Amino acid sequence: MLRFILNRLVLVIPTFIGISILSFGFIRLLPGDPVDVLSGEHSMSVQRHDELLHQFGLDRPIWQQYFEYLWRALNGDLGISLSNHHPVMQQFLQLFPATIELSICAMVIAIVLGVTLGMLAAARRDTWVDQLTMGGALVGYSMPIFWWGLLLIIVFAAGLHWFPVQGRMDLAIYFKPVTGFMLIDSLLSGQKGAFQSAVQHLVLPSVVLSTIPLAVIARQTRSAMLEVLNEDYVRTARAKGLREARVTAIHAFRNALIPVVTTIGLQVGTLLAGAVLTETIFSWPGIGKWMIDAIGHRDYTVVQGGLLMIAIVVMVVNLIVDLLYAFINPRIRVQ
Amino acid sequence: MADSASTEAPTETATPEVATSTEIAPIVSTRRFAALSEFWGYFSKNLGALIGLVVFALLILIAIFAPFVAPHDPDNQFRDFLLAPPVWQGGTWQFVLGTDPLGRDMLSRLIFGSRFSLLIGLIVVTGALFSGVILGLLAGYFRGWVDVVIMRIMDVILAFPSLLLALVLVAILGPGLVNAMIAIAIVLQPHFARLTRASVMAEKNREYVVSARLAGAGAIRLMLLTILPNCLAPLIVQATLSFSNAILEAAALGFLGMGAQPPTPEWGTMLADARQYILRAPWVVTFPGLCILVTVLAINLIGDGLRDALDPKLKRS
Numbered sequence: 115m116l117r118f119i120l121n122r123l124v125l126v127i128p129t130f131i132g133i134s135i136l137s138f139g140f141i142r143l144l145p146g147d148p149v150d151v152l153s154g155e156h157s158m159s160v161q162r163h164d165e166l167l168h169q170f171g172l173d174r175p176i177w178q179q180y181f182e183y184l185w186r187a188l189n190g191d192l193g194i195s196l197s198n199h200h201p202v203m204q205q206f207l208q209l210f211p212a213t214i215e216l217s218i219c220a221m222v223i224a225i226v227l228g229v230t231l232g233m234l235a236a237a238r239r240d241t242w243v244d245q246l247t248m249g250g251a252l253v254g255y256s257m258p259i260f261w262w263g264l265l266l267i268i269v270f271a272a273g274l275h276w277f278p279v280q281g282r283m284d285l286a287i288y289f290k291p292v293t294g295f296m297l298i299d300s301l302l303s304g305q306k307g308a309f310q311s312a313v314q315h316l317v318l319p320s321v322v323l324s325t326i327p328l329a330v331i332a333r334q335t336r337s338a339m340l341e342v343l344n345e346d347y348v349r350t351a352r353a354k355g356l357r358e359a360r361v362t363a364i365h366a367f368r369n370a371l372i373p374v375v376t377t378i379g380l381q382v383g384t385l386l387a388g389a390v391l392t393e394t395i396f397s398w399p400g401i402g403k404w405m406i407d408a409i410g411h412r413d414y415t416v417v418q419g420g421l422l423m424i425a426i427v428v429m430v431v432n433l434i435v436d437l438l439y440a441f442i443n444p445r446i447r448v449q
Numbered sequence: 450m451a452d453s454a455s456t457e458a459p460t461e462t463a464t465p466e467v468a469t470s471t472e473i474a475p476i477v478s479t480r481r482f483a484a485l486s487e488f489w490g491y492f493s494k495n496l497g498a499l500i501g502l503v504v505f506a507l508l509i510l511i512a513i514f515a516p517f518v519a520p521h522d523p524d525n526q527f528r529d530f531l532l533a534p535p536v537w538q539g540g541t542w543q544f545v546l547g548t549d550p551l552g553r554d555m556l557s558r559l560i561f562g563s564r565f566s567l568l569i570g571l572i573v574v575t576g577a578l579f580s581g582v583i584l585g586l587l588a589g590y591f592r593g594w595v596d597v598v599i600m601r602i603m604d605v606i607l608a609f610p611s612l613l614l615a616l617v618l619v620a621i622l623g624p625g626l627v628n629a630m631i632a633i634a635i636v637l638q639p640h641f642a643r644l645t646r647a648s649v650m651a652e653k654n655r656e657y658v659v660s661a662r663l664a665g666a667g668a669i670r671l672m673l674l675t676i677l678p679n680c681l682a683p684l685i686v687q688a689t690l691s692f693s694n695a696i697l698e699a700a701a702l703g704f705l706g707m708g709a710q711p712p713t714p715e716w717g718t719m720l721a722d723a724r725q726y727i728l729r730a731p732w733v734v735t736f737p738g739l740c741i742l743v744t745v746l747a748i749n750l751i752g753d754g755l756r757d758a759l760d761p762k763l764k765r766s
Contacts, residue, residue: 129601140617144621253746255749258697258745261742272727390613
């Protein structure tokens with residue numbers, strides 16, 4: 115197992131170097147002079163230009179610039195935002211909990227509903243239950259989620275007034291953030307109605323963000339279950355006279371888990387891409403909206419830093435999924 | 450079909466040595482026909498796939514004949530009919546699906562919008578398929594450092610959430626439909642490269658490839674004519690999925706203001722323009738999104754049908 119972990123860790127290094135080169139190259143690939151891009155100043159004098167060129171270190175050889183960038187990034191320094199002059203890393207850490215909270219809620223919905231519906235469809239193969247579930251899953255999989263979010267706002271926020279349209283907390287309620295996770299902070303604050311407000315604000319964005327992962331997980335669970343239900347050990351379990359529910363839920367499901375876990379891991383990238391859209395629609399103050407705003411304001415140090423951090427998050431999650439995969443499936447470990 | 454394709458390949462590649470091409474050609478073409486009709490047999494049993502195919506065909510016809518089908522010019526602003534509701538909500542038959550905030554006919558804009566979405570899908574998939582297949586062939590055939598370099602680059606691209614990378618690429622290239630398509634093609638092509646590489650590695654040491662090599666076939670001939678035709682099945686399925694992905698991502702970029710620019714009647718861009726009116730005039734938001742959903746759903750239904758018909762493992766079960 116240790117060797118497997120080490121092998122996996124070694125494989126991460128080239129990907130990390132690639133990610134860092136891409137994010138380093140980003141500012142240099144932008145049209146226009148990098149000094150103009152980084153300073154945000156226009157029509158400056160030649161002297162000022164040279165001064166800034168030296169200040170940004172752009173007069174040094176490119177490899178030297180890269181290693182300096184890498185060294186600073188490894189030490190947690192991603193530069194200063196061009197628009198509000200706060201350190202990029204600090205902003206990222208401040209906003210990231212909002213995205214994690216939303217993503218976790220979406221993932222919980224997607225896994226619970228997706229696995230249940232997938233198992234149900236497999237157990238009732240070729241009946242109307244199966245067809246309805248899989249039809250629904252295909253619609254979910256094809257859904258433009260930015261439109262889906264707007265529809266839910268029209269119906270549940272504007273029409274029925276069940277949920278708020280945007281943000282994370284009612285404006286009338288204020289407390290100092292401790293963890294950055296609204297659900298936890300609202301409980302810690304002890305204010306009446308705070309937790310309820312946090313939950314209400316979370317519902318619509320989580321549902322929207324969970325749509326595609328839910329559909330993918332349901333489809334994958336169904337096909338994994340169908341494959342397993344044909345196996346000999348399932349027939350043996352049935353022959354022993356076990357109840358069908360027990361055969362499906364325990365004997366078959368445990369073995370169908372492996373491909374499902376992989377699928378769940380692969381959804382993390384989808385989730386972060388979806389967060390960009392969901393956060394924009396619901397004005398959710400997370401890193402997705404932060405990135406979109408930064409691109410809109412041409413705040414390129416934020417885009418550069420955010421890009422690097424998001425790629426690192428995806429990379430780390432994929433690594434964890436790989437390790438988890440080996441933990442569930444001993445055959446992988448031996449290879 | 451994949452099975453029959455691999456059995457016919459040796460005859461095809463060994464042709465120059467074994468027999469003259471005139472003798473073998475009719476056999477190959479009847480086999481192709483048989484494989485095609487077998488494929489159609491499986492595909493047409495899938496009701497969803499057939500529905501998808503019909504809807505998709507209709508969309509293509511609408512896109513081609515847009516100027517004849519659309520009741521109005523998509524850019525014509527009827528100033529007396531700003532945000533007119535659809536006909537069943539008290540609107541007039543002049544604007545069946547109502548008008549947008551500038552008084553343009555929704556139906557006509559949606560009809561012309563189909564041109565953009567289908568064209569985006571087609572161009573992006575062609576670009577991604579072409580570059581991905583070439584990179585995958587090179588990586589899988591030559592292995593060694595070529596493989597390492599290509600696949601590591603693909604890994605890096607895949608490490609970023611696709612929409613985010615596309616957004617950043619558009620920020621570099623500048624907003625616009627063409628740049629959005631380039632960005633999406635770059636983001637989608639690693640999937641083709643990976644698939645091709647995996648298939649090439651599986652096929653490379655099969656007997657028909659070895660015999661073709663012994664017969665003196667060069668690397669390019671082996672890659673393109675001997676191996677590639679036998680890797681097509683998964684690529685076709687992936688191309689279909691990428692087609693719908695490309696449409697979704699282009700619409701998302703349009704929605705975020707980084708794709709097609711107004712007044713282009715691209716569905717995602719139309720949604721972005723209409724966002725502030727969602728409460729006053731829900732139809733300006735509902736219809737463009739519905740068009741995206743129906744198009745993507747139709748293509749995904751076809752994709753599912755193709756996968757079931759082309760996957761020999763599923764066929765037998």
